Amino acid sequence: xxxxxPAPSRREQILKEAARLFAERGFHGVGVDExxxxxxxxxxxxxxxxxxxxxxxxxxxxxxxxxxxxxxKRRAAEGEGAGCAPAQVLDSLIxxxxxxxxxxxxxxxxxxxxxxxxRDTDRKLVRSLQRQYVELWVEVVRKVYPRLAESxxxxxxxAVFGLLNSTPHLGRPGALPGRAATAALxxxxxxxxxxxxxxxxxxxxxx
Amino acid sequence: xxxxxPAPSRREQILKEAARLFAERGFHGVGVDExxxxxxxxxxxxxxxxxxxxxxxxxxxxxxxxxxxxxxKRRAAEGEGAGCAPAQVLDSLIxxxxxxxxxxxxxxxxxxxxxxxxRDTDRKLVRSLQRQYVELWVEVVRKVYPRLAESxxxxxxxAVFGLLNSTPHLGRPGALPGRAATAALxxxxxxxxxxxxxxxxxxxxxx
DNA sequence: CGGTACCGTTAGTGAACGTTAACTACTCCC
DNA sequence: GGGAGTAGTTAACGTTCACTAACGGTACCG
Numbered sequence: 001x002x003x004x005x006p007a008p009s010r011r012e013q014i015l016k017e018a019a020r021l022f023a024e025r026g027f028h029g030v031g032v033d034e035x036x037x038x039x040x041x042x043x044x045x046x047x048x049x050x051x052x053x054x055x056x057x058x059x060x061x062x063x064x065x066x067x068x069x070x071x072x073k074r075r076a077a078e079g080e081g082a083g084c085a086p087a088q089v090l091d092s093l094i095x096x097x098x099x100x101x102x103x104x105x106x107x108x109x110x111x112x113x114x115x116x117x118x119r120d121t122d123r124k125l126v127r128s129l130q131r132q133y134v135e136l137w138v139e140v141v142r143k144v145y146p147r148l149a150e151s152x153x154x155x156x157x158x159a160v161f162g163l164l165n166s167t168p169h170l171g172r173p174g175a176l177p178g179r180a181a182t183a184a185l186x187x188x189x190x191x192x193x194x195x196x197x198x199x200x201x202x203x204x205x206x207x
Numbered sequence: 208x209x210x211x212x213p214a215p216s217r218r219e220q221i222l223k224e225a226a227r228l229f230a231e232r233g234f235h236g237v238g239v240d241e242x243x244x245x246x247x248x249x250x251x252x253x254x255x256x257x258x259x260x261x262x263x264x265x266x267x268x269x270x271x272x273x274x275x276x277x278x279x280k281r282r283a284a285e286g287e288g289a290g291c292a293p294a295q296v297l298d299s300l301i302x303x304x305x306x307x308x309x310x311x312x313x314x315x316x317x318x319x320x321x322x323x324x325x326r327d328t329d330r331k332l333v334r335s336l337q338r339q340y341v342e343l344w345v346e347v348v349r350k351v352y353p354r355l356a357e358s359x360x361x362x363x364x365x366a367v368f369g370l371l372n373s374t375p376h377l378g379r380p381g382a383l384p385g386r387a388a389t390a391a392l393x394x395x396x397x398x399x400x401x402x403x404x405x406x407x408x409x410x411x412x413x414x
Numbered sequence: 415c416g417g418t419a420c421c422g423t424t425a426g427t428g429a430a431c432g433t434t435a436a437c438t439a440c441t442c443c444c
Numbered sequence: 445g446g447g448a449g450t451a452g453t454t455a456a457c458g459t460t461c462a463c464t465a466a467c468g469g470t471a472c473c474g
Binding site (some may be wrong): 024025026027028029112113114116117151152155156158159160161162163164165166169170177182185186188189190191192193194195196197199 | 231232233234235236319320321323324358359362363365366367368369370371372373376377384389392393395396397398399400401402403404406
């Protein structure tokens, strides 16, 4: 054993604490000395591991977006390979996103809050990954709910992301019974939202 | 006439631009010189109107939370006074929140992003207003969906706020047909989410 | 004309911050 | 043991930033 996570390297330690601090007080609200202190070293010591403060944020954001996209692609491929119905694939995407939102709350916060603090190059990369992830969802959603126009489906996907990413606002842990119950509730909310968008009656309300 | 909005006072002008800038680049990412430039005066001139940068953020956040709560209370009271069904009151709350999210996007962003940059006193006030607003919704939701436990209902409300507040992510304006269509779509999504949480089958999934 | 608010300006101050420089200790390997 | 590489230290630098001080113009009012 111990082949999995033998010891969190200093790098990973720094990234984890930086994520927490950035999420709590914002990128500009946290100093390098604080990040250093959180891992037991002092300020400039961080520069042995990263070229700068922004590089930490960049690595975090690229990592998140990449993992979300990779996970989503895997689930979509598995589903289609096994001949699953689109609805099952959507279910799997939702489940994956919920796992992520519940297990990596600081990253979820950073993900849509601190993107604009990146240099052009990194920001474009992250945006590209995010867009691919959204388009992955849009494709699946449109298979399940063919009556939705593409722009509508995209808006729905963004809205459902907002819904699923609301976990950080659910007070500190313990406001809900447990992780599984929270996950199940979020899952039902997300599915219900798509159903509602699809529209039982089809017609919108008055303009 | 002209008793309503004769001319946007310098104060209001500053608040509006500050809201936009804070939403775009974060509280710490915007300098007072920038805010001043946005209204045509330079940096320290702002101090004729506000005691400090933080006071602007405080006034913005207290204003938003207060207006949301006031509007929500009004709609709830109107509905109950007119003997409306709880479902209609919930509909009205959703509509009000959507109007706010679509018309004051910068404020919606600030509302849950920059709260922690406030001093203790102001932050507690804003949190109190926010909590009252949430509880207002929870009460109504539980009347419409009595099977939901209180903690579940609260989680649903937070999640639906996340959904409705996703408007800033819907690309720049124009990604959707129009304001009315977007509002209608969000409305259906929110209603669907509550329906989904309520659960057609009632049983959660495996724990 | 003289006084008084009001609203704005430029120059400056002290603190905080990201980053670099110079130096020290530890480990590994020949 | 000696040299190299790694990971950390403290001190310092340059910049940025919120805020203050001192000053000027303009409108109103007697």
